[in-house]
Amino acid sequence: MAVFNIIHITKYQYNLPIKESINEIRLFPHNFENQDVLQYQLSITQNPNVAISNDYHGNRVGNFNTLESHTEMTIESRMLVRVNHSLKIPEIDHTKVSDLNLHNDIYLLRLCYPETIAKQDEIDAILKEIDCSDKSIIEIAYECSKYIYNHFAYTKGITNIETTVDEILGHRKGVCQDFANVLLQLLRTAGIPSRYVSGYICPNESGLRGEGATHAWVEIYTPKQGWLGIDPTNNIWTMDNHVKLAVGHNFIDCTPVKGTFKGVSKQTLSVCVSIGYEDGRHFEEINDVELQKNSVEYQQQLDYAEQQQQ
Template identity: 90%
Template sequence: MAVFNIIHITKYKYNLPIKESINEIRLFPHNFENQDVLQYQLSITQNPNVSYTNDYHGNRVGNFNTLEAHNEMTIESRMLVRVNHSLKIPEIDETKAKDLNLHNDIYLLRLCSPESIEKQEEINSILKEIDYENKSIIALAFDCSQYIYNNFTYTKGITNIETTVDEILGHRKGVCQDFAHVLLQLLRTAGIPSRYVSGYICPNESGLRGEGATHAWVEIYTPKQGWLGIDPTNNIWTMDNHVKLSVGMNFNDCTPVKGTFKGISKQTLSVFVSIGYEDGRHFEEINDVELQKNSVEFELQLNHAEQQQQ
């Protein structure tokens, strides 16, 4: 069991004032069997009213608007979370994907549907190499995770939130969200209900890749044991230092912050994560996030707007 004090700060900056910012956030840690949220506090620039709902996957979602002109927006999420995965390695379970009876469960059926990609034959070849048809759900999930861990290189800065599974298969490099998307494609092709998980992996001096930052992994469904988390970035089942925020089909369902605004402006995004421990230890990390590139037309409009300000 472990208790973490986590601060997650998302900061947008705009070189020209923008207005009517409309946002949707998924920054609320799950209460579930092995995770308890002891305290939670949310702070947003200009203190807008936030309305709360639950989405299709059961995630808590916040929506808010900032109508006044502004040059920056900061969203600060503070949480005290107790995790008790206790190195939850799945029990022996020989259930295979072909043994699943999902005809009456639309949600699980949806989570069995792989993306339509150009390199699907490469996915099929990997599964054939692993001998997927003769393995249990749990054994296959681990073998797929191990394949990614052994054959894909953890490299920061070469992918972004728009990178496709085809692109990841092409250069076989990336970070946690890329490996989670490849694992989802493998598992869903094999007929295993699987979902993307967004959260944190808190440092425990074990040298795990992605420690201390926002992290991503996968959960698989088994009839006997329910949802089990597996982390292909580190080739492990989820542990006491995995803190879960949200789940979905892919990253788009779990995006911590998404929104739109009125105005022509260049924006930058930085994410700060601070993790504190019961014994007083402390870890901090800040990342500048690469945003989707602007269109040529937008760049022309931006240049004109900047000239008007001079």
């Protein structure tokens, strides 16, 4: 069991004033069997009203508007979370894909459909190499995770949230979100209900890859044990240092912050994650996030607006 004090700060800055910012956030940690949210506090620039609801996957979602003109928006999420995973490989479970009976469960069926990609033959080849024919769901998930861990290099800065599975298969490099997407394609092709998970991986003495920042992994479903988390970035089942925020079919369903605004402005985004421990230790990481490139038309409008300011 472990208790973490996590501060997640998302900061948008604009070189020209914008207005009518409309946003949707998924920054509320899960309460579930292995995780208790002891405290939670949300602070947003200009203190807008936040309407909270639950989405299709059971995530808490906040929606808010900032109508006034502004050049900066900060969203600060503070949480005290207690995690109590088993810290061991899931119990022996011989359930196979052929044993699944999902005909009456639309939610699980939807989580069995892989993306349509150009390099599906490479996914099929990996599954053939693993030989899933007589393996249990648990074994298939672990073998797929191990394959990614051994054959894909953990490399920062060459992918972003829009990088496709085809691109990841091409260069076989990336970070946690990329490995989660490849694992989802493998597991769903094999017929296993699987979902994307966003959260944090808190640093420990073993030095896990991706720790200290927002993290992504995968959950698989078995009739006997329910949802089980597996982290292909580190080739481990989720442990006490995995804190879950949101789940979904893919990253889009779990995006921590997304929105739109009125105005023509160049925006920058930075994310700071600070993690405090019961023994007084503290870890902090700041990342500048690469945003989607502007269209040619928008860039022309931006250039013109900037010239008018000179």
